[in-house]
Amino acid sequence: MDLFSFPPLSTTLDSAYAVLMGLAALLQPITGGASAAVAVVILTLLVRTVLIPTGVAQAKADQTRARMAPKLQVLQRRHKNDRECLQRETMKLYADEKASPFAGCAPVLIQAPVVGVIYALFLHTAIAGHPNDLLTERVFGVPLGASLIGSLGGGSLSLPVIVVFGVVILLIVAVAEITRRLFRPEPTASGSTPGSEGILRLVGVLQFGTAVAAVFVPLAAGLYLLVTVAWTLAQRLILRRRFPIEPSIPQT
Template sequence: MDLSSFPPISATLDAAYALLMGLASLLQPITGDASAAIAIVLLTVMVRAILIPTGVAQARADQTRARVAPKLQMLQRRYKNDRERLQRETMKLYTDEGASPFAGCLPVLIQAPVVGIVYMLFLNVTIAGHPNDLLAEQLFGVSLGTSLAGAVGSGTLSWAAAAVFGAVILWIVVIAEITRRVLRPLPGPAVPPQARERVLGLVGLLQFGTAVAAVFVPLAAALYLLVTASWTLAQRLLLRRRFPHPW
């Protein structure tokens, strides 16, 4: 079954299509052929601006979880042989401290449908029964509907496409490395050193997942990933100063 033909999804895609085409039309006199790409950048900025409250809530939750980490470690030692009691006491601790172990998932869950919509917009020849003119839009001569993996697989990768995708992916990798070095997560003061290093190493690798995804999605979605990664880094740096961890 084609998910894009499902009425709610089709209506959402059509609304997103109209928004992007409207922004591209407004930008056309200024940005020329790059108008659709700039429209995607603006869409990303709008989405991330809307998500600022969730980012603040996440930073506060991270600060709270860091503060309660010693208490959590004490519970784990006390009830290590009673998993059911440990689960109850852990949830009670989070409730008493006004924290949630799942707070960090909210921004990701909200953004996932947006990335999916951008992906589908540049994957379908038709949107809600009409031609998808976005597929004709380009950035530096590269179709916004082209993916790096697809171009390599079909043998149609041009020098222009290689340069554009290379620049996008390289910048995402740079952002991931800055994030890994500057915003290293702290598992907790009571975590054994060896376990802590394993956790930090795994999280460090996960930072580069966005770069891997950018290889397989259309250029339009890769641009969305690039801008949202840049915004996320800047926002986390600011919020880390505003809500520092106690250790």
């Protein structure tokens, strides 16, 4: 069952669709046939702007988590054979630090409904009982509703499809590589644990998951992903300066 068939969600999705198509209509005299694609980019920027407070909250949570990490390691060593005591002392530490163990989850939960509506705009061929005309709009001859894997499987793969998706995916990969290099997780100062190097490599590989997703989603969603990862990188760079994470110093 499609959740967006329920009246409240259907109305919300239809409103978002009206805003997006209205924006495309306003841009049409300036951007011509690419107006819908430009509207997707602008809508993405607007959404990311609205979600800036969640990014700030996440940066603060990361800073707090890094500050508390050495103290948590001490508790884990001290009470490794007493799980109940470890849990009690851990909660006391969070209370003393005026922090919450769930602080990093809140920004994700807040973003989920907004991102869900945006993705639905790009994935549903019909919205509130009418066709989703956004998906029939084209950029450089490629429909915004087309996907690379769908074109390949349907036998409609063409040079414009290869070029447009190739540019989008390569740009996402480039941003992912920059993000991986700038925000590479470091092993804890107390020494590496068994399997820690493998975990760090896995975290690096996961940076490229968005590029893989772009192969399967419609072009409109691919543009959304590209703008989102670029925005996220810039935002993280700015917030890391505002909320720096100091290297963990192991405590005894």
